[in-house]
Amino acid sequence: MSVRILIPTPLRAYAAQQASLQAIGPDVRAVLGELTAKYPALQKHLFDDSGKLRSYVNIYKNEEDIRYLQGQGTALAAGDTVSIVPSVAGGSGVAEELPKLSKEEIRRYSRHLIMPEVTLEGQRKLKAARVLLVGTGGLGSPAALYLAAAGVGTLGLVDFDVVDESNLQRQILHGTGDVGRRKVLSAKDSVLSVNPHVNVVLHEVRLTSENALEILKDYDIVADGTDNFPTRYLVNDACVLLGKPNVYGSIFRFEGQASIFGAPGGPCYRCLYPEPPPPGLVPSCAEGGVLGVLPGMIGILQATEVVKLIMGIGEPLVGRLLLYDALGMTFRTLKLRRNPECPVCGDHPSIKELVDYEAFCGIADEPEEDETALTAVELKARLDKGEKLVLLDVREPHEAAIARIEGSRLIPLNDLPGRVSELDSTDSIVAYCHHGLRSASATAFLRSAGFRKVQNLSGGIDHWAVQVDPNLARY
Numbered sequence: 411m412s413v414r415i416l417i418p419t420p421l422r423a424y425a426a427q428q429a430s431l432q433a434i435g436p437d438v439r440a441v442l443g444e445l446t447a448k449y450p451a452l453q454k455h456l457f458d459d460s461g462k463l464r465s466y467v468n469i470y471k472n473e474e475d476i477r478y479l480q481g482q483g484t485a486l487a488a489g490d491t492v493s494i495v496p497s498v499a500g501g502s503g504v505a506e507e508l509p510k511l512s513k514e515e516i517r518r519y520s521r522h523l524i525m526p527e528v529t530l531e532g533q534r535k536l537k538a539a540r541v542l543l544v545g546t547g548g549l550g551s552p553a554a555l556y557l558a559a560a561g562v563g564t565l566g567l568v569d570f571d572v573v574d575e576s577n578l579q580r581q582i583l584h585g586t587g588d589v590g591r592r593k594v595l596s597a598k599d600s601v602l603s604v605n606p607h608v609n610v611v612l613h614e615v616r617l618t619s620e621n622a623l624e625i626l627k628d629y630d631i632v633a634d635g636t637d638n639f640p641t642r643y644l645v646n647d648a649c650v651l652l653g654k655p656n657v658y659g660s661i662f663r664f665e666g667q668a669s670i671f672g673a674p675g676g677p678c679y680r681c682l683y684p685e686p687p688p689p690g691l692v693p694s695c696a697e698g699g700v701l702g703v704l705p706g707m708i709g710i711l712q713a714t715e716v717v718k719l720i721m722g723i724g725e726p727l728v729g730r731l732l733l734y735d736a737l738g739m740t741f742r743t744l745k746l747r748r749n750p751e752c753p754v755c756g757d758h759p760s761i762k763e764l765v766d767y768e769a770f771c772g773i774a775d776e777p778e779e780d781e782t783a784l785t786a787v788e789l790k791a792r793l794d795k796g797e798k799l800v801l802l803d804v805r806e807p808h809e810a811a812i813a814r815i816e817g818s819r820l821i822p823l824n825d826l827p828g829r830v831s832e833l834d835s836t837d838s839i840v841a842y843c844h845h846g847l848r849s850a851s852a853t854a855f856l857r858s859a860g861f862r863k864v865q866n867l868s869g870g871i872d873h874w875a876v877q878v879d880p881n882l883a884r885y
């Protein structure tokens with residue numbers, strides 16, 4: 411069975427400058443074996459030491475990636491074409507080895523194809539590209555939808571969460587009917603409804619030091635849409651170690667940031683922020699809120715940079731940090747330089763493998779238990795007995811306007827030191843907030859100010875709404 415093997419330009423130097431050759435064998439393994447026997451210098455470019463195909467080399471049988479057939483065991487018939495397609499990040503793909511477009515795809519992408527900067531070749535690079543989105547939340551949603559619409563061939567989605575009602579204000583991959591569903595499944599449905607030609611790969615796991623390299627290695631580009639510091643440093647370090655560009659985006663309230671880290675010669679996230687802020691200093695979106703449209707803007711900036719990287723056009727956001735302010739409606743770019751002393755991408759890196767990112771970010775395994783804390787049910791029982799308790803609400807007035815426990819007094823945490831004289835230190839006080847964190851600080855403060863009988867409502871008004879008063883609005 412004679413088949414044709416196409417050799418991409420970068421590898422022709424190791425194959426006597428041949429662009430193609432005929433080989434005979436029952437399957438892909440056999441013909442690649444014949445190829446490397448004839449040109450031994452190709453061996454190390456196609457396979458690692460253990461004989462596995464290198465992650466940045468994809469093999470196609472006709473128009474199909476063999477990973478989705480039977481791998482190297484994929485059977486071949488006379489007249490088949492085996493293409494070796496190296497990773498395209500950086501835009502070095504060669505047109506003739508890229509996957510072809512069907513008539514339907516040509517119609518679908520016609521507004522791309524008529525642009526001289528894109529053309530058929532750019533569209534085929536998009537189809538060959540493999541992009542991993544870390545997170546299918548606020549940033550991952552617009553990025554996934556636009557990358558799918560643009561024709562990115564393979565989209566990997568990492569998420570272990572389920573859709574919550576409070577996600578719908580901004581996470582447009584998920585709809586009202588998806589509440590309670592696993593996010594990756596809901597995201598896959600949305601992506602495929604936009605473009606059924608996309609190969610969606612699901613990774614329903616929490617990204618960890620143990621699995622990150624294994625997951626990221628199969629992709630050309632990573633788009634980081636995480637919402638916490640440990641994962642952000644993990645994605646950064648994994649991308650630097652693997653040599654993958656990391657298209658970064660982050661959001662908070664009305665402001666966003668975007669950049670590309672880990673590109674050759676460019677800086678990484680650690681060059682910008684060598685260390686994370688101490689836990690609690692920078693609130694998350696869950697604590698501090700986020701304008702629903704904000705991640706739309708930043709996620710689309712990330713998608714734009716991904717598309718440019720794949721096609722190798724324009725000026726990528728490497729070495730620049732884009733700052734967006736939705737209230738002022740301003741964009742600023744700051745220059746970023748690679749730090750030669752950077753522990754991961756510097757000239758003498760000290761980090762050569764993934765570390766414990768929870769520990770690096772100062773996050774303890776177990777939160778400290780306050781033994782005097784009160785559950786919502788216990789509080790209800792004491793109130794029902796007629797016990798005289800002062801309920802101290804330490805949230806902000808706009809939160810109290812959403813829902814409050816009847817009979818409580820409002821003194822926001824930040825005002826407490828200045829208004830402590832309004833409280834009587836001999837009273838029994840139960841402090842509460844939204845989830846029990848701010849009220850824990852309030853409790854500690856009051857104790858240090860001489861209050862003896864002060865307790866924290868664990869889980870805050872949210873637990874109260876779930877366990878005691880289901881009529882109360884949750885937010």
Ligand SMILES: [Zn+2]
Nearest residue numbers: 678681752755
């Ligand atoms: Zn660095």
